[in-house]
Amino acid sequence: xxxxxxxxxxxxxxxxxxxxxxxxxxxxxxxxLSNKDVKIIDAVYRKEAIEGSITLNSSDDKDILAVxxxxxxxxxxxxxxxxxxxxxxxxxxxxxxxxxxxFITCSYGLQRSRNIYLMSRxxxxxxxxxxxxxxxxxxxxxxxxCSYIQLMELAKLLGSDEEYARKSLSKINNSLVRK
Amino acid sequence: xxxxxxxxxxxxxxxxxxxxxxxxxxxxxxxxLLHNIGEVNYHxxxxxxxxxxxxxxxxxxxxxxxxxxxIALTFMKRVGGRExxxxxxxxxGTIRALEKPKTIT
Numbered sequence: 001x002x003x004x005x006x007x008x009x010x011x012x013x014x015x016x017x018x019x020x021x022x023x024x025x026x027x028x029x030x031x032x033l034s035n036k037d038v039k040i041i042d043a044v045y046r047k048e049a050i051e052g053s054i055t056l057n058s059s060d061d062k063d064i065l066a067v068x069x070x071x072x073x074x075x076x077x078x079x080x081x082x083x084x085x086x087x088x089x090x091x092x093x094x095x096x097x098x099x100x101x102x103f104i105t106c107s108y109g110l111q112r113s114r115n116i117y118l119m120s121r122x123x124x125x126x127x128x129x130x131x132x133x134x135x136x137x138x139x140x141x142x143x144x145x146c147s148y149i150q151l152m153e154l155a156k157l158l159g160s161d162e163e164y165a166r167k168s169l170s171k172i173n174n175s176l177v178r179k
Numbered sequence: 180x181x182x183x184x185x186x187x188x189x190x191x192x193x194x195x196x197x198x199x200x201x202x203x204x205x206x207x208x209x210x211x212l213l214h215n216i217g218e219v220n221y222h223x224x225x226x227x228x229x230x231x232x233x234x235x236x237x238x239x240x241x242x243x244x245x246x247x248x249x250i251a252l253t254f255m256k257r258v259g260g261r262e263x264x265x266x267x268x269x270x271x272g273t274i275r276a277l278e279k280p281k282t283i284t
Contacts, residue, residue, distance in 0.1 A: 025191065026266055105253060112254070143193050143256060143264035150253045150267055153246055 006166055008148040009173040011038060011054065011098075011136035016145060027148035038073075038177045040138070054098055054176065059083035073176040074098040074134055080118035082125050091131045096172055099123060100138035101146055101154050120158045127164075134172045135165065183225075184242040186270055189277045190252060191235045193264035198231065207259030215251035216244075224248050229274060237274055245270070 007029035012018060018031040034040040039053035050070035057064055059081040067075065068089050074096040077083070080103070090097065099122065103115050126133045135155045139145045146154070148169060155165035198204055205228050213221045224244030230237040240248040252265045271277045 025268055027268070101253075105256065143262060145193075145264065145266065146253055147266045147268055149270065150249055153249045154253060156246070157250060 006170045007174070008151075008166075008169045009177070010145070010148075010151065010169075011040075011134075011173060011176065012139040012145060013040065015140055016142055018142070018145065022142075022145075025147075026145065031145070032173075032177050041072075059086060065089065068093055068095060071095070076100055076138070077122065080115060080122055082122055084125070087126060087129060087131055091129055094132075096132040096134045096176060097122070097126045098134045098136060098138070098176075099158065100136060101151060102138045102140065102144050104154060105137075105144050105146070106140075116157065123158045123160065127159075132172050133160075133164075133168055134176055135160070135168045136173055184272075185239055186242045186245045186248075186272065187229065187274050187277055188238045188240065188245075188248065188252075188267050189235060189269040189271075190238050191266045191268050193266065194234075194261065196231070196234050196236075201259070203259065208255075211255050211258045212248075212251055215254045216247055220244055220247045220251075235268070237277060242272075 008027055010028050010031045012031055012033055014033045014035040016033060018033065023031050032038045041050060041053050041055045050067060050072050053072050054074045054076065055067055055072045056076045056078050057067055058079045059077045060083060064086050068086070071093065072095060075090060076098045087097065099119050103119065104112055107115055123133055135151055137144060137146050137151065151169060152165045155168060156162065196204065209226065212226055216224060224240045224247060226248060227239045228236050229239050249267055252267055255265055257263065269277055
């Protein structure tokens with residue numbers, strides 16, 4: 001992969017003030033913002049709003065299968081628990097699993113340690129069934145944004161290899177918004 | 180004697196760094212880094228701030244603990260009682276190379 005120039009993308013909430021100069025300093029071609037470039041929906045089942053968006057749901061949500069049918073571009077498991085059946089359905093429907101770095105950076109101490117463990121297990125299972133995994137910050141403010149170097153190291157901390165981390169930050173993150 | 184291989188990391192603060200007002204920044208920063216990286220890793224990373232450039236500074240660490248240092252920097256959200264964030268913009272084996280325009284590969 002060395003020597004090949006890649007464009008990296010991040011996804012954050014609209015409350016971030018990501019200017020073009022900050023985007024390029026952090027090494028991204030673009031930081032996609034919610035309500036501008038992409039929709040981020042928090043656990044509310046509204047079929048018409050879900051298509052093409054990133055939804056935040058619990059893995060055991062009673063509406064989770066309906067959410068998958070509504071064809072979002074990615075799903076974030078808020079509880080970080082593995083639901084094998086749901087993840088299989090996501091794979092069949094070509095829906096990515098999003099692992100937000102903010103779950104790690106916004107927590108402290110034992111909670112952070114637990115989140116790293118749960119996210120690494122989630123990543124390992126997703127990789128074993130060949131489900132696309134998107135690493136993004138989903139930052140609520142500028143303090144929680146990361147450069148692409150930091151995001152790649154966090155991806156490696158969760159068990160990804162360098163090649164997959166690069167693919168996730170470039171191709172997969174871009175495809176979530178284009179969907 | 181084997182020489183230590185080092186890595187220089189260009190770090191940007193999300194908060195304005197006014198070092199005249201915040202004279203204990205380096206001490207507060209390294210204390211928080213120690214908290215996040217752990218005592219054993221801190222010893223082998225041997226981090227030092229080499230140079231300040233406005234809101235940016237060059238952090239030196241041991242090459243073997245480069246990854247741990249980057250992750251610890253990502254985890255640091257509060258220094259000296261102030262909310263802050265750190266972005267690692269570039270990393271290199273020499274300070275001079277950090278000042279060159281960055282090419283992403």
